[in-house]
Amino acid sequence: MEDIDAVKEELVKIKDEYVLQGTPDVLPISEADSSQPASESHNKMIGRNKEFEIIKEMLIQHPSKKLEIVSIKGMGGIGKTTLAKQIYEDSSITSYFDKQAWVVASQHHSKRQMLLDLLGSKDDADKSSDEDLSLRLYQSLKRQRYLVVMDDVWSVEAWDALKTCFPDDGNGSRVLLTTRFPEVANHTSSRSKDDFSHEMQFLKQSESWQLFYEKACKSRSAEFKTIGRPVVEKCKGLPLAIIVIAGLFSKLNTLDEWENTANALSSSSAATLDDEECSRILSLSYNHLPHNLKACFLYLGVFPEDHKIKANNLARLWLAEGLVKAFENESFDAVANRIRAKDCSNEYITNIPCLKNVHIRGKGREINACIANLAYLEQLERLCISGGGETHIPIINDIVLLKNLRKLTLYPMRFVWEEINILSKLPRLEMLKLLWTLNAGKEWEIQEEVIFCQLIALVIHGCVLKQWKASSHNFPKLKHLVLWNCFELREIPIDFAEISTLKSIKISRCLPSAVESAKKIQDEQRDYGNYNMVVVEKETRDANSASGVGVVDECKLKFLELKSKRNYRYIVFKIDEASQAVVVEKLGSHEETHIQFSNSMPPNECRYAVYDYDFTTDENCQKSKIFFVAWAPETAPIRSKMVYASSKDRFRRELDGVQVELQATDPSEMSLDTFKGRAY
Template sequence: MAAYSAVISLLQTLEQRNTKLIIQNQTAKALESIHATAQYFHDVLEEASYNRRPTFDPEKTKSLEEVIRVAATDAEDVVELKFGQFIKVSRWTFGMLPHWDLLPLVEKMDTTKKQVMEILEVSVDLGIDTSFTSYVLVSDQLGDDVVHGLDDGLEIIVNRLTGPSTDLEIVTITGMGGIGKTTLAKKAYDHFPIRYRFDILAWVTVSQEFRGRNVYLQALHCISKQKDSVNEKDYDKMDESELADLLQKNLKHRRYLVVVDDIWRTDVWDRIRRIFPNDNNGSRILLTTRETEVAMYADTSSPHEMNLLTLENGWKLLCHKVFGPKHDHPHELEDTGKEIVKKCQGLPLTISVIAGHLCKMSRTLEGWKDVARTLSEVIATHSDKCLEVVGLSYHHLPNCLKPCFLSMAGFLEDFQIDTRRLIQLWIAEGFIKSSEGGKSLEEVAADYLEDLISRNLIQARKRRFNGEIKTCGIHDLLRDFCLIEAEMTKHMHVERTYPTLQTQKHNVRRFSFQALSYSVDDCCKLLPPVTKSIYLFSLLNLPYRPRIKLEILPIYRRNPVIHDFFSRFNLLRVLAILNTNVMFRSFPLVITKLFHLRYLQIQFDGDIPESISELQKLQFLICSGYPENVTLPEKIWMMKNLKCISLASRATYLPSPRRESILNKHLVTWMPNLEGFFGLSYASCTNEVFSGIPNLKRLIIRVPFSLGNRIPYRPMDMSSLGKLEAFKFYGLHSLENPIKSFVFPTSLRRLSLTWLKNFIWEDISSTVIMLPHLEELKLKRCRAWYGEWRFSDKDKVRSLKLLLLRSVNLRHLEASSDNFPNLKHLVLKECNILEEIPIDFGEICTLESIELHDCSATAEDSAREIEQEQEDMGNSSLKVYIHQRRNQPSNRGLVRTPFDGKLYY
């Protein structure tokens, strides 16, 4: 919702102002008045979101939201411009922001507030519903129960419904809208053994708007068809509580199955659950829901999560819908048909909608190829059948999650988004509201992401071994909905084709360019000066250059056109150039004039200029480019709002902070908010530097290759980094025995060491044993003095859950289960000389998996032996995965299990 995100952003801007610069009492009062009105708008939107009012027709809703969006957006533009101008002047002179500059804005906000109040009062007087959530309810069912690929799921559900337990059990089915939850439930409901087992079967559909009377009537109507004693004529005379009592009496002392379809909230489940008696006779309740949270709440054991269809099953479904049960299709259509199914990404609803469209067409190859090319447009023309289904999940979201979800429209189709980058963008955009519970904005944003994933709106594409999300994405159907909703609500404009000349600039603040290329002139015509976010996946071509193909790397030279382009956007907060083929020859100095910039992602050649310190609001600096070594200016220490510095694979030299006089002001000597530094040069690892970044949580240190053998040995004491959780070190084989030089903080949870040379394995043991909270240890391409790693009986790595060894010269590992009492995953990659895995590792009760990638045959033998021994002892929880890319067949004749790729290291 653009109105909500605009209000939240305005509130944050007002709350983050520098109060030391507001010395006029009247100015402070003006800002407080604007803040109070913005808070009122926030409360109105929140109240509507949580259904505290009666509902309101959709046109009134759109009108009200648009009034609030325009007022909040314009107010923030004025406030930021005034503060930007004021701060620029006050650097050179003693000045103050006069309150009369804000009076027109105060009056405009008051006028808008009166408009909103009048709309709400009229709505109440007319008895109109004002919840903003009066949406058409669309079923998740696919029209019939023919969905290939549900057999395994059906067997699981039937087994749980017919299990031996006599307690009343709740079985849940969860998954995204359109995946076939209702269809699977119906197949189970109609299954002959189910109908034979239960005395009473009833089906109720809850949907978003819970109406208890309707739900109870649905169940009673089902019962009345199975029992002659029920008189349906009496229902009209009963109120809701009487119907609930009657339903409970009819279920009492009978073995029943009740399907509760399409339930959305836990509080609704609490109300329904009380109706069902537990007579210890094997009764069951089957729930379907899009909300994983609801599924887990109702069924704490193991909700059945539905997966998307495979290409094979998707093709069978399409054939059945288009050609009938015999699947008698022209052979020449198969390749194109499978291409269509692949683009549907395994969602049965999309496949069914496309099948309905294909049924109305002539069955020609050219016609099907046209559908494959224009799949998104075809889906959009069937929005009543397709987009409305997924739209229900969006409209059910609380306001705080809506802008985060709509932000997914800003990324390319099938784009895998690093979750850390996504969270940073949400924060920079102003979508994240500070928590009253003391959580940081990053923690709140991570909760938002988990919430959207649990609602099956965002997909976790890759997870770390501990469940943390590494990358995420979105289904194409949901992305199509995002694109439409983002445009309609003026949340963001996405350009996916080369733009035509615009007679009027778009009235939005966020833009994403996703076509092949654009000229600067066209971008300037498209973007208004108040633009706040630019996402660039395309090439930005200069007028004097010909159009360039994507695979050719354009290096933008210093050019006044670039200066003119960036200098137009004084309010820009986010500049994310995500196309890796776009690189500037040097850092564009004009960017340092964008005072309000919070997030900068860019590629350039050379160093970062001193004028970067002008970006006092910058929180996230993500840069990449050609030079191996980069030097940060000393003035970087003045940027106290920086949260993350990431310079990709570069080794970044950070000078030690010094206090000195600059224009009669003292240089800030530490960065209190910096939590991530990715690519710090080994040469910068001094006590002075570490003391200036005391709140660091994630750190990557690199040794520049250009240093060769000239690296001095010196201790690296990181004990002052008391909040450090994740540390990666990329060394060189020329760096002698660095293990002894490291002094790690005890807070460390993840440790990764790459390219170390001339150490002894026991140094690794003694180091990790001293880290009580260490959960991950990764050693990659390391060369020790000897190939034997021995643990004594007293050596215990108590918290370690993941041990990964990749391309190390380890021949013999001597360890027992006592040394790794909590290990969950052992991963070995390219360990060609490792003789075996200690057989005693099978005794580690927490061990869940052993993975081998291109390891020696004897190591594979030992892994299989451990697995077989555990199976013989009745332990089937330990899984062994062997992934082998060697072309030559193994002389051991082992049956290898391909790695399933679910965990990423």
């Protein structure tokens, strides 16, 4: 009996509507921005090039600088969401808008959930009112040229719930809305409905056949194609129907099976494709499923509409409900291959050698032992290791043994760049993500003999890398390079201009010199004839602020008052997320005690502080010293600890007069005894 992956694959096809796969990986448009469309691949649509250009013109080429609402309307399954995704991810769009966000409204919309999705918030549900969230969204978009996509809008109420959150600064911002209801599109438009509204058309017969052929007929004989053409005509140019039918026929191997299924579809005499006829076409794919796979499919009804379902979690639910156990002729290995590994012991791993996707979380020896056992997983293709920032990974002896590994993500981990070079021994590695790396060193030199022969995408996020020495020879097939929060990186190796496959460099919150090097690479690529290579730049930082975090003047003024006038016993500083600058959080009066100072440090968040410590020497002399305290508790988020650590030296240089520095992860490390011991 067929594997349950058949259902998962079919669902992916339906969700992506009628997309043909292109390049294997796509990187997020903006990690810093809020919700992104659920798409992980660049795709090529069939028959939509003209419509693509029409919508793009409305978004970035129309002379109107007012906030305009652009609507894409059409019946369900015609490809509205897919077209919107293509536009949202297009390089000309991402480079034009300062900020992008995506939200799905769906049939039963929730204003609060839409606001949280647009803000990228997951834990604010009990902390902020809808009005507060609306204000936050408005402020985040204010003075930005933004593109917001509202997908699958069913009612004017869904639009009205959010419309006041979108500021109009006269800078060409746009809201792109998809809907199957003309009245919704008409309600949102402030101009002639034809200026910023587009109704999607059904595919032409030739386009419909091309879509079906790519999915079902490529390796078939002429007899199969003869049967398939009337089937495609029955779909009336609706992409979703064509995709589902093609998926069904691709699993039929004999002419008799094709003919029987085609006859079942042809039994209807409907001349037009209404909702009932469309449902009948789609039901053929469902009816063809084996009994147990139907149960798996129907189980999806327990999830809310447009809910993102993790495949591993779904498979475990199927297993718990007995839907998977009931399959005939299915081994334990095949079942285990569809669930997340719960235990990485030697015994467990050796019993499930077919695992293809593993995510390991842990610390210290536990995670190292788990990695050591991965060598038994000869079919492993995707590996993600989350080390909590405390784990050094044994790359040399273990990970390089995974000869089928295609995607590797490490975060946050401890390693040195020389170990990353050894990953080049992975013969099929296509994507490498290094996120919030710790103590990797400031220089990454890749020797000539080190070649990442199949690497397509390289993502480096949050590291102290300063010098990068590499050549095009090291990355012969690289297509996408993403650098985020590489606060000290001076430049990208200029020799990357000779990588003929390079398509994009996305650089966010890096130094101007690094951005300039990316643009030089783009210029040289164009000299070589590659006009499709793009550079996407976001939030370039001041060269004087290598961490990307500034310092407001009040911090320096208050410190001077503490130093010269002794107005305060201590000052607590924090990094403000909104302004990305160090600000004053609390001023402790000269009468406050050390206990009050210690209590001012939040137990789960990082802070900076200065403390004016008075003491008496052995010679009975009264003295004082100004301590700088870098507070980074173990329970603070890893990203916060990284940002505070990379900003510390820059901030301390602004405080001329600090005499002693303390780094504390626990209150005991900044006790009075500690101050006394360091003061002498």
